[in-house]
Amino acid sequence: MTGLWWARRDLRLADNPALTGAQEDGGAAAVFAWTDGITRWSGRRSAHLARVLWQLRDQAGGALAVRRGAADAVVAQAAREAGAAVVWAAREFTPAGITEQDAAAAALEADGRELRLIGSPYAVAPGRVRKADGDPYKVFTPFRDAWRQHGWRSPADAGDPASLRPLAPHQDDIDLDQRAAHGDASDPLVEPHEFREDRLLADLDAFIADDLRRYRDDRDRPDLDGTSHLSTALAFGQIHPRTVLAATARERHPSARVFESELAWREFHADVLFHHPGARRESLTPVLRxxxxxxxxxxxxxxxxxxxxxxxxxxxxxxxxxxxxxxxxxxxxxxxxxxxxxxxxxxxxxxxxxxxxxxxxxxxxxxxxxxxxxxxxxxxxxxxxxxxxxxxxxxxxxxxxxxxxxxxxxxxxxxxxxxxxxxxxxxxxxxxxxxxxxxxxxxx
The missing domain is CATH 1.10.579.10 (DNA Cyclobutane Dipyrimidine Photolyase, subunit A, domain 3)
Structure with a gap:
């Protein structure tokens, strides 16, 4: 049976439960929806996304379709073409991500298919860490302590790019080279950010081996190269925080715990937005008139x-x-x-x-x-x-x-x-x- 991987904020082969889930019965197809929301991104961010998708498609031997359109329509059409009864995807927790996956689930159900959500962009999914009375945490430190106590899974297996099957060319396929070039021209950077998964994983290894010990002392110094520079890879899902935490867990020095605490802030903020979706525009606490x-x-x-x-x-x-x-x-x-x-x-x-x-x-x-x-x-x-x-x-x-x-x-x-x-x-x-x-x- 063919599965379909709906690539979202998990643009990687390593540690990717949605990809491995789609491949559990053998070959699978893969699709990414280039939505109207992405067309409103800045040129620099859309150019970087195009490069990330290009390298992922290259790793997969060309078997990643990148198509323009609403996610529900793109995913449903791709599932029909692939003959996939089940579509696998990472669960999202932002307001827009929830709306998108609900629409995709409805479109697939109407077509006699199923959306199976697994994993998330976080070590611990938003909403999981709660106080004893069931309420969400409002203060970071007890959230972090409960987050640590809750724990997270070990990194998942890597997907098999050789078993991905390409979809036929489609009129809505995105020209990634053109998108990258257009973004560079309209919104230039001094140089592009790294976008290759293997190099990002190598950068993580180098940071853990060489720079992590100095992180506690150097992280606040912009004149020093004391940070991990992993934020872009985490934002696009090229590295899962679980992968990072598995690496830091082997280190016993205090800087490793400080670095983990910074990852916990990322998870705390995701949890706050999940419980208070209005926080994307509305102040949670008033300050001035x-x-x-x-x-x-x-x-x-x-x-x-x-x-x-x-x-x-x-x-x-x-x-x-x-x-x-x-x-x-x-x-x-x-x-x-x-x-x-x-x-x-x-x-x-x-x-x-x-x-x-x-x-x-x-x-x-x-x-x-x-x-x-x-x-x-x-x-x-x-x-x-x-x-x-x-x-x-x-x-x-x-x-x-x-x-x-x-x-x-x-x-x-x-x-x-x-x-x-x-x-x-x-x-x-x-x-x-x-x-x-x-x-x-x-x-x-």
């Missing part, structure tokens, strides 16, 4: 200076220029640039989150929205709103020799570099006064 946020031309000018790396705060400008040129930004710097936008400039976090969605290659919906809510003080177990990063002292602490700043802002010490667009001490005081006024108004 609507009238306290900047709007109109003033907001546009402040946002443009921030977006273009022209705020006059060197660490912020370095981060925004790194983002513009590479599609990636160091996590410590992400927090600093977000704090400046929301708490110094008083631009709503949603506008910053939307820009990151366009600019980041490693964009992950739950991570992005809930990380912004963390900095804004509006999310679950968020940084308190009254904690406002000082961009100058953050630079002194985490880029002491200014290597990071000078790399991305070479004109920093010249007359060409702008003065700060606001006075941080003044704006901090104003923001805290507005926050206290909003609290008093809500409690009255």
């Amino acid at each position: 609507e009238r306290d946020w900047l709007d109109g031309r003033d907001a546009d000018e402040a946002f443009t200076a921030w977006r273009d790396g022209l705020t006059g705060f060197p660490l912020v400008d370095a981060g925004m220029r790194q983002l513009a040129q590479t599609g990636w930004m160091h996590n410590r710097v992400r927090m600093v640039v977000a704090s400046l936008l929301v708490k110094d400039l008083r631009v709503p976090w949603q506008r910053g989150a939307d820009h990151f969605r366009r600019a980041l290659v490693d964009y992950d919906h739950a991570q992005n929205q809930l990380n912004w809510q963390w900095v804004a003080g509006t999310g679950r177990d968020a940084s308190p709103f009254f904690r406002i990063f000082n961009p100058m002292t953050q630079a002194d602490k985490f880029d002491p020799a200014r290597r990071y700043v000078e790399r991305w802002v070479p004109e920093v010490d010249t007359p060409a570099y702008p003065a700060p667009i606001v006075d941080h001490a003044t704006e901090r005081r104003i923001t805290l006064d507005l926050y206290q006024a909003a609290k008093a108004e809500r409690s009255s």
Whole structure:
């Protein structure tokens, strides 16, 4: 019996239960739906997706169909062509992912077929980790401890690319080379991100062997290469977090536990969004009154200076220029640039989150929205709103020799570099006064 693998956010051969499930009775076909949602992605992210799919198809000897259209229609048509009674796919937990798989399940059922969901992009699926009373966790540390106690499966077997069977050419097939070229031309990066699964797995091995021991001390330093650079691979599902956790479990030094804790944040944010789907746009905790946020031309000018790396705060400008040129930004710097936008400039976090969605290659919906809510003080177990990063002292602490700043802002010490667009001490005081006024108004 032929199965069908519906490739989603699991674009890999290794540790892929949906792929191996589709192959359990022998040969299987494979399809990826290039939906209207993907057509609205930034050029850089869609170009990277095209490359990821290209290498996966190449690994599979050409036996991965990539077709334009709504996922339910694409999957149902592919199942009919393959003669597949069962379609296997990884379960999604974002609001859009749930809607998509529900529609696909209905379309397949109407055709006398079955959608079988197995696994997820997480070590522990959202909704699984709960308090003793059944409620979801609102605080990260007890969530992380319960997440560890819950545990996760060992990595699954790799799929067999040789047994994948190609579907016949179709009018809706996507030209991946063209998509990558178009994305590069419309939204260029200094250089593409790595997109080959074997090299990403080798990079993971190298990080565990060489850099993990320094992670606890170096991870907050943008001037050092102290992070794993796995975020893009995790976002596209080229590496499963279970694979990473299996590797770190063999390491006994404290940095391994710190690194695992960072993966737990990813799972916590996915859990929060699963329980509160409105958090993709709505603040979970109010902070300022609507009238306290900047709007109109003033907001546009402040946002443009921030977006273009022209705020006059060197660490912020370095981060925004790194983002513009590479599609990636160091996590410590992400927090600093977000704090400046929301708490110094008083631009709503949603506008910053939307820009990151366009600019980041490693964009992950739950991570992005809930990380912004963390900095804004509006999310679950968020940084308190009254904690406002000082961009100058953050630079002194985490880029002491200014290597990071000078790399991305070479004109920093010249007359060409702008003065700060606001006075941080003044704006901090104003923001805290507005926050206290909003609290008093809500409690009255």
